[in-house]
Amino acid sequence: MHGPMSGSGRGKSHRMGSFNGKPRRKKGNHELTTKEEVPELLQKQAQGLLEKGEEIKVAVSTDLRFDSTYGKDWLLVTDKRLIAFNQSGVLGHDIREVALTSVEDIEILEMYGNNILKVTTSENAFELARYSKRLTPKFNLAVSELEKLSLQKEADSGDGARGRGGPGSSGRRRGRRGNGGNGMQPGGDKSRCEKCGEPIPSWSGVCVNCVKKSKLIFRLFKYAVPFLHVIIPAFLLMLLIRFVAVLPPILSKELIDNILMPVGTAVSTNQALPETSWGQLQGIADTLGGWFGSMPLGGSFGHLIAIIFMMVGLRVFTMGTSSIRGYMMAWVGQNVTRRLQNETYEHLNALSIDFFHERDTGNLMSRITHDVSRLRDFVANGLQDIVGDTFTILFMCTFMFSYHWKLALWTLIPIPCLIIFTIFFGKKMSKVYHVLWKRYANISTILASTIPGVRVVKAFARERYEISRFSDLTHQVFTGEMNAAKLGTLYRPMMEFITYSGSIIIWLVGGWQIFQGDLTLGILFMFQSYMMQFFRPVYTLCQMNERFIRAGTSAERVFEILDTPPSVADKRDAVALANIRGAIEFKDVYFSYDSEKDALNGVSFQVQPGEMIGLVGHSGAGKSTLINLITRFYDPNEGTIEIDGHNSKEIRLKALRQQVGVVLQDPFLFAGTIAENIGYSKPGASRHEIIASAKAANAHDFIIKFPDGYDTMVGERGARVSGGERQRISIARAILKNPRILILDEATSSVDTETESKIQEALERLVQGRTVFAIAHRLSTLKYADRLIVLKEGEVDEMGTHEELIAKDGTYASLCQKQTELSKIRAW
Amino acid sequence: MNEPIKVADELEFLDANKVSIGRNAFAELVVQLPDGTTHTKVEPVRSFPVSETTRYIALLDNEGNELGIVEDVKKLTPNSRDVLTEELQKRYFMPKITKINSLDGQFGVTTWNVETTQGDVEFGIRTRYDIVTLESGRVLIKDADGNRYEIENYNKLDPKSIALLQTQM
Numbered sequence: 001m002h003g004p005m006s007g008s009g010r011g012k013s014h015r016m017g018s019f020n021g022k023p024r025r026k027k028g029n030h031e032l033t034t035k036e037e038v039p040e041l042l043q044k045q046a047q048g049l050l051e052k053g054e055e056i057k058v059a060v061s062t063d064l065r066f067d068s069t070y071g072k073d074w075l076l077v078t079d080k081r082l083i084a085f086n087q088s089g090v091l092g093h094d095i096r097e098v099a100l101t102s103v104e105d106i107e108i109l110e111m112y113g114n115n116i117l118k119v120t121t122s123e124n125a126f127e128l129a130r131y132s133k134r135l136t137p138k139f140n141l142a143v144s145e146l147e148k149l150s151l152q153k154e155a156d157s158g159d160g161a162r163g164r165g166g167p168g169s170s171g172r173r174r175g176r177r178g179n180g181g182n183g184m185q186p187g188g189d190k191s192r193c194e195k196c197g198e199p200i201p202s203w204s205g206v207c208v209n210c211v212k213k214s215k216l217i218f219r220l221f222k223y224a225v226p227f228l229h230v231i232i233p234a235f236l237l238m239l240l241i242r243f244v245a246v247l248p249p250i251l252s253k254e255l256i257d258n259i260l261m262p263v264g265t266a267v268s269t270n271q272a273l274p275e276t277s278w279g280q281l282q283g284i285a286d287t288l289g290g291w292f293g294s295m296p297l298g299g300s301f302g303h304l305i306a307i308i309f310m311m312v313g314l315r316v317f318t319m320g321t322s323s324i325r326g327y328m329m330a331w332v333g334q335n336v337t338r339r340l341q342n343e344t345y346e347h348l349n350a351l352s353i354d355f356f357h358e359r360d361t362g363n364l365m366s367r368i369t370h371d372v373s374r375l376r377d378f379v380a381n382g383l384q385d386i387v388g389d390t391f392t393i394l395f396m397c398t399f400m401f402s403y404h405w406k407l408a409l410w411t412l413i414p415i416p417c418l419i420i421f422t423i424f425f426g427k428k429m430s431k432v433y434h435v436l437w438k439r440y441a442n443i444s445t446i447l448a449s450t451i452p453g454v455r456v457v458k459a460f461a462r463e464r465y466e467i468s469r470f471s472d473l474t475h476q477v478f479t480g481e482m483n484a485a486k487l488g489t490l491y492r493p494m495m496e497f498i499t500y501s502g503s504i505i506i507w508l509v510g511g512w513q514i515f516q517g518d519l520t521l522g523i524l525f526m527f528q529s530y531m532m533q534f535f536r537p538v539y540t541l542c543q544m545n546e547r548f549i550r551a552g553t554s555a556e557r558v559f560e561i562l563d564t565p566p567s568v569a570d571k572r573d574a575v576a577l578a579n580i581r582g583a584i585e586f587k588d589v590y591f592s593y594d595s596e597k598d599a600l601n602g603v604s605f606q607v608q609p610g611e612m613i614g615l616v617g618h619s620g621a622g623k624s625t626l627i628n629l630i631t632r633f634y635d636p637n638e639g640t641i642e643i644d645g646h647n648s649k650e651i652r653l654k655a656l657r658q659q660v661g662v663v664l665q666d667p668f669l670f671a672g673t674i675a676e677n678i679g680y681s682k683p684g685a686s687r688h689e690i691i692a693s694a695k696a697a698n699a700h701d702f703i704i705k706f707p708d709g710y711d712t713m714v715g716e717r718g719a720r721v722s723g724g725e726r727q728r729i730s731i732a733r734a735i736l737k738n739p740r741i742l743i744l745d746e747a748t749s750s751v752d753t754e755t756e757s758k759i760q761e762a763l764e765r766l767v768q769g770r771t772v773f774a775i776a777h778r779l780s781t782l783k784y785a786d787r788l789i790v791l792k793e794g795e796v797d798e799m800g801t802h803e804e805l806i807a808k809d810g811t812y813a814s815l816c817q818k819q820t821e822l823s824k825i826r827a828w
Numbered sequence: 829m830n831e832p833i834k835v836a837d838e839l840e841f842l843d844a845n846k847v848s849i850g851r852n853a854f855a856e857l858v859v860q861l862p863d864g865t866t867h868t869k870v871e872p873v874r875s876f877p878v879s880e881t882t883r884y885i886a887l888l889d890n891e892g893n894e895l896g897i898v899e900d901v902k903k904l905t906p907n908s909r910d911v912l913t914e915e916l917q918k919r920y921f922m923p924k925i926t927k928i929n930s931l932d933g934q935f936g937v938t939t940w941n942v943e944t945t946q947g948d949v950e951f952g953i954r955t956r957y958d959i960v961t962l963e964s965g966r967v968l969i970k971d972a973d974g975n976r977y978e979i980e981n982y983n984k985l986d987p988k989s990i991a992l993l994q995t996q997m
Contacts, residue, residue: 675876687884691875691897692839701894704873704886711878713960 034058034142060142062131075129084128216555227332234328246395249529255307257522333380352568353633371554378551389537410509414502422542436480502531574652580659580740582609582771589639599625601794612772614785621791623775661739665746667730671715681737697732698762724755744774842896844903922976928989
């Protein structure tokens, strides 16, 4: 267990792109256990330290030593003590022992590329274990068990006099508490697969190794089931088409052996022309012979024409049927796409904000567009192609063996070469294309960053630098494309050569067989045609594995969205609180976004209905988090939020959000008219109400100055609307909604002073009679607040009116003073 | 505790019976408001030029300040109504396209040859974003020079026009 330990997964990255689909699961490596098998030597040493009846409860190995080399050290925990074995040099282990009762604090020091577990007693502190980030979950679990043990110990000994109010009081402890404490966050940190422990490629978001293809593809069929009435006929049609497509060589065989050869021989030896009459063609031949009755070649010529007509007929039939089948399958495919897309989008809308925080928009978009259409392709074409090609090969082989099994065996000799060659090239090609795809992506990245940032580029006169960066990338694409071209231009001739060698074998062996009188010319011809037809189905079948993997990965990516439950969801017995009064109480609320750092750390306060609360604090103090909890974008980890005396988790989301209005710093306008944007908050709002809200928001005056008035298109590609104007439109939106709880998140920080005063005026009207939470950096904008809550590092630092807080001369007072000084400088 | 304001109740329109709109010798609009004040060079502005052509007409004085909003032109006294309607027709010119004869696209600019309620006309469109289709089937068009046209309901055009239009949407 020495190699794959670095947290960054370096040296293993070669696995990310390869699609050869072999599951590389390492058993035991990923299973989270805190009771590992301790080596005998250590066990002996440890036993010497233990008292009678003392039992090892936790045994965890590290992957890093204190001398910064990779290697295993051990940490053992019994119900009485902690024992750490740390290798020092080559000599053996340093053994350190800490009694559980003396432990004051346990903490995990999170550092750059590694962590250290540190234990503090009343006298000193020990760094007991050092490990790479890879083992974070294991050690989080170990620490939480350690805490449990030390808690127990304390309860057992009844020793409360040491001034420790239990582990909960230790503010320094890391890790999300009250959340099971097992360190395995669902969904959150997904750099490694939970199942197999392999790193997850970030473009995919799901583990490529663990995709259970068969299961996913089976699930995919659920979406095809409603269209079986079309799929089954289309499938049967395909079998028919495949069968008919292998018939023409048989016809040409008949043509040569039964018509042309006898006639040709007769002509060359000046004999009388033979009157062929055979089998099933006779009837057609007679009819056609009638038409061409005056022709000199009589019956034989009639047969020729009949066969030619059949050839044309088969062709026309195949063409017609495949276009009908193609249309049917396109219909199925598009229906599957539509259903999957709608279902995914619907679920996406139901998901909570945290889901969107963890994933980037581009990735989600490509799942709904790109992956879904790949799945459509697989359902509509991929699968049927695979079955169809198998049948084509089967049909051809059946005919070949039934006509001449010896020659058939000879003919199949180059096929294994064809298969090996195709697989080999396929792998090479997909590698080359993967590289190429990344290089193209780099070009998009650089364009996407430099075109919007063109002002910066020009301001610093860095055009030449950007141009050379860009041309480096185009050069990389050039070499990549040329590599692909090298392979591509090599591939076709090679394939053709293999096919050609097949036909050479047929000429050779078949020719010899003709000399032996064992074969007719017609059959030789038939074999030659089949040889030419062999290539395509073999090629498709060789690509089958890759197609399955790709479809499986896409399915996983789509189904991951569908399978994620919203983290904030209605309980079954949630109450639909129709008329919220607006009383809000936070009761010892803890919240953390990522388990690393608490965003809110035991926040408690009470707000009366209609009160306006100003939230003050440095960025990162928890102001926005507090608001996210009121709107229930997230739910607290610990503690409760009560709205009108109801636990917010018990209130139906829709009812709550209908009565909460939000005005953000940088308001978002949808593509649509101004009237639609204002009316967004209240479906079916009348024009009367829209104008009234716009007037109340001080927006009406500028709106009617647009030539299109309220019908002006805004949003992307719409009219240019300034920041202040957008802000007022969004205030109008909030006013129209008439919410009982209003949240102003830096509503005026991005506009100039004059606009600000107009917005302030609008806001004053808006806040009347509502419970308001206002966040502002400019403290002057909070002058109407009834009370101020000053947050500091996730805790309530001060609370009170402006005057009270100034008199207290604490954090708020100093913030105020700083701003006054700043504004003096500005004014000057 | 104060009740939150009900904004819809706060909005007051001009009393249709007490407002009079006329025209003076300089062809300027003269408005007498219910409070008795008289304003010249008044500019009527449609709040919803596209979706509501005869209601919510804002009256601006010559400095651009709003004097008030006429809720519905039809409710005005006959004299005022005629003057205001005439003035609005002059200020807002948006012919209705009844038939599309041809569309010629070259280098991204499309030349439309159409028949409208106001006569035949040819105009150029610079981007497809200047053609806005509303849910009702109504199509609003802005040409390269800023002129406006509309199609009331494109489903009701003749098949050839519809086929031509669909290439642009």
